[in-house]
Amino acid sequence: MSLVQKTLRRMQEKTLHMPTRTASRSDAETTAPTNDGEGRRLGQGTQGGVAGRSVEISLPELRAAGLLAPEDEEPQMAQQYRRIKRPLIVNATGRGGARTPNGHVIMVASALAGEGKTFTTINLALSMSREKDVHVLLVDADVAKAHISRLFGVGEATGLLDVLRDGRIAVESAILSTNVPNLSVLPAGTRSHETTELLASARMEEVMRTIAQHDERRVALVDSPPLLLTTESHAIAQVAGQVVMVVRAAGTPQSAVLAALSYLGDHPAVSLVLNQSTASVPASYYYGYPEQSS
Numbered sequence: 001m002s003l004v005q006k007t008l009r010r011m012q013e014k015t016l017h018m019p020t021r022t023a024s025r026s027d028a029e030t031t032a033p034t035n036d037g038e039g040r041r042l043g044q045g046t047q048g049g050v051a052g053r054s055v056e057i058s059l060p061e062l063r064a065a066g067l068l069a070p071e072d073e074e075p076q077m078a079q080q081y082r083r084i085k086r087p088l089i090v091n092a093t094g095r096g097g098a099r100t101p102n103g104h105v106i107m108v109a110s111a112l113a114g115e116g117k118t119f120t121t122i123n124l125a126l127s128m129s130r131e132k133d134v135h136v137l138l139v140d141a142d143v144a145k146a147h148i149s150r151l152f153g154v155g156e157a158t159g160l161l162d163v164l165r166d167g168r169i170a171v172e173s174a175i176l177s178t179n180v181p182n183l184s185v186l187p188a189g190t191r192s193h194e195t196t197e198l199l200a201s202a203r204m205e206e207v208m209r210t211i212a213q214h215d216e217r218r219v220a221l222v223d224s225p226p227l228l229l230t231t232e233s234h235a236i237a238q239v240a241g242q243v244v245m246v247v248r249a250a251g252t253p254q255s256a257v258l259a260a261l262s263y264l265g266d267h268p269a270v271s272l273v274l275n276q277s278t279a280s281v282p283a284s285y286y287y288g289y290p291e292q293s294s
Ligand SMILES: Nc1ncnc2c1ncn2[C@@H]1O[C@H](COP(=O)(O)OP(=O)(O)OP(=O)(O)O)[C@@H](O)[C@H]1O
Pocket: 018, 019, 020, 021, 025, 028, 029, 037, 065, 066, 067, 110, 112, 113, 114, 115, 116, 117, 118, 119, 120, 142, 145, 147, 225, 226, 275, 276
């Protein structure tokens, strides 16, 4: 049995299905005002953006941008995210089980673009922030798209890349609080040609270590670029103690998921979230053991 198959077997019990919200994908795209399908910058209006050192997160605007479930579907969605977050929090904090080394750094990954990483990161962050004794730090490490930074109106703010580039900038000085209790944000920062090297640098390891030293309740949720399309994502995987692999059910070829998992190698804590899942897509399809047709 190959390493990938072993990983898949290990994950089989842990896979969680995220249903799609009622709005179709095209609905989500047309409600997003930018024409690149990547959502909008909430800070452009009066509701979003940085006021002092705090970011105003507008849930209605997040919803309009297709990154939150409609209100009537929230209870069902919330229930799913509760199931997803529980083991992640145990691994991150060691409360209720064994702590995973660097478990407080959780990378949200996917094989290809558009599988729901940003959607998952934001919804997981909001869900985790409701926990007692957990302080969520949303890290925008998809530095090319900077989707979260733009959504929150902090696309131009000092962020992760600036902290990595300039050792004199303390990471704490770039972290922005938000109007959501227990939720803060580290924007992507200023992009340059050395982005991959910065994310792969020893400074990245140091930064990820120090964010937990500052506040031991901190759990960093790291939105990242697709594994099969960028080298940056591999660097992020190196510093993450846990990886949540988002798979767009019925959209992502099985071969792509297997290739992405092989990039992660023998990573000790990978869990799979089947996003926009319907009953017609058996989880077994993604484990390399498709159901046999007779
Ligand atoms: N569970 C879900 N229910 C409904 N819509 C979803 C769900 N997950 C993702 N989407 C929609 O799918 C689209 C792509 O999602 P998202 O931006 O999170 O993907 P991504 O993996 O971050 O993409 P990229 O690789 O381009 O950054 C968005 O328009 C989002 O609204």
